[in-house]
Amino acid sequence: MTDSEGLQQRRFECLLTAIDQIVIHLNGAGEVISVNAGSADWLKTDQMISRTFSALFSEDLAGDVSAQIDKAFETHEPQKLTLLMKPEHSFHWHELGLRLTQTWETKLVDVSDTELIWVAKNISQPAQQEQKVVKLSQRDPLTGAYNQRSLMTILKQSVAQAQRYDWVCSVLLIDIDHFSQVNDQYGLDTGDKVLQQFVEAMHAFQRTADFFARYADDRFVMFLPETNREQALLAAERVRKLAQEQCVVGPSGELEFTVSIGTASLRDSQDTPDSLLKRAEENLFIAKQSGTNRIEGDEV
Numbered sequence: 001m002t003d004s005e006g007l008q009q010r011r012f013e014c015l016l017t018a019i020d021q022i023v024i025h026l027n028g029a030g031e032v033i034s035v036n037a038g039s040a041d042w043l044k045t046d047q048m049i050s051r052t053f054s055a056l057f058s059e060d061l062a063g064d065v066s067a068q069i070d071k072a073f074e075t076h077e078p079q080k081l082t083l084l085m086k087p088e089h090s091f092h093w094h095e096l097g098l099r100l101t102q103t104w105e106t107k108l109v110d111v112s113d114t115e116l117i118w119v120a121k122n123i124s125q126p127a128q129q130e131q132k133v134v135k136l137s138q139r140d141p142l143t144g145a146y147n148q149r150s151l152m153t154i155l156k157q158s159v160a161q162a163q164r165y166d167w168v169c170s171v172l173l174i175d176i177d178h179f180s181q182v183n184d185q186y187g188l189d190t191g192d193k194v195l196q197q198f199v200e201a202m203h204a205f206q207r208t209a210d211f212f213a214r215y216a217d218d219r220f221v222m223f224l225p226e227t228n229r230e231q232a233l234l235a236a237e238r239v240r241k242l243a244q245e246q247c248v249v250g251p252s253g254e255l256e257f258t259v260s261i262g263t264a265s266l267r268d269s270q271d272t273p274d275s276l277l278k279r280a281e282e283n284l285f286i287a288k289q290s291g292t293n294r295i296e297g298d299e300v
């Protein structure tokens with residue numbers, strides 16, 4: 001690099017640090033070369049490098065972003081696009097740190113035939129209130145975990161994507177053992193406390209890429225992207241141990257609990273979120289029948 005090129009580069013970098021927008025530099029294949037997060041301090045920029053940019057978006061947006069890229073190269077005109085980014089609809093952006101629904105005004109400019117700059121400005125209304133409502137509709141009010149509705153949205157997106165790119169993924173169906181006895185013996189408030197403490201422990205324990213939700217009553221699902229059968233069994237074992245280590249303090253003293261877990265891993269193109277959950281449920285049933293505080297996975 002010559003001195004003047006170095007100076008240009010330095011000017012460009014200084015400019016980037018001064019602006020609020022997300023600025024992403026793409027190569028001719030639409031892959032991410034560099035990212036400036038701007039005011040999006042949640043964005044895990046290092047995890048974006050070398051990834052195909054349009055594949056980071058949910059299916060309904062990926063086509064529009066691809067078309068935006070093609071058109072910028074074709075016309076050499078800046079291409080504008082407004083995107084409604086919902087973390088529960090976009091598994092990859094959730095993984096990259098997006099937690100609240102945002103509206104982005106994006107602009108894509110071709111620098112040359114092999115380089116693009118994509119800029120996103122957050123134009124969401126200062127809608128704390130709206131975001132609170134969205135959050136409530138996505139979360140279970142007792143524990144704060146994602147609810148079943150959010151889980152199914154994420155599962156649909158992620159299973160479809162895993163099949164398209166031939167990735168593996170797994171689900172853990174986790175059920176607290178003899179939970180109705182906890183309620184009967186210690187009272188509903190203590191039962192609630194067990195659920196809350198378990199969720200708190202799981203939130204501290206999960207990897208950012210994992211998606212954890214309350215599925216029903218005393219039943220939870222953990223979705224593990226890029227995780228095969230053996231890795232899912234290892235993760236399940238860690239969850240089983242984590243539950244066993246919990247000590248809940250109720251009005252009538254301390255109480256411990258265990259969980260049983262059924263796992264299921266993506267097998268073929270016929271698999272759907274429902275078929276994965278059904279297999280996990282069958283495996284959970286076997287774990288319960290075999291004595292609880294156990295894990296059962298798919299047959300090899």
Ligand SMILES: Nc1nc2c(ncn2[C@@H]2O[C@H](COP(=O)(O)OP(=O)(O)OP(=O)(O)O)[C@@H](O)[C@H]2O)c(=O)[nH]1
Pocket residue numbers: 142175176177178179180181183187188189190191192195217218288
């Ligand atoms: N405290 C409390 N209890 C709940 C809540 N939601 C559901 N339950 C209770 O959870 C219990 C679930 O019972 P089961 O599905 O039979 O589970 P279990 O007793 O753990 O039985 P196994 O799964 O076979 O070990 C029921 O008694 C529900 O009333 C809740 O939010 N708080």
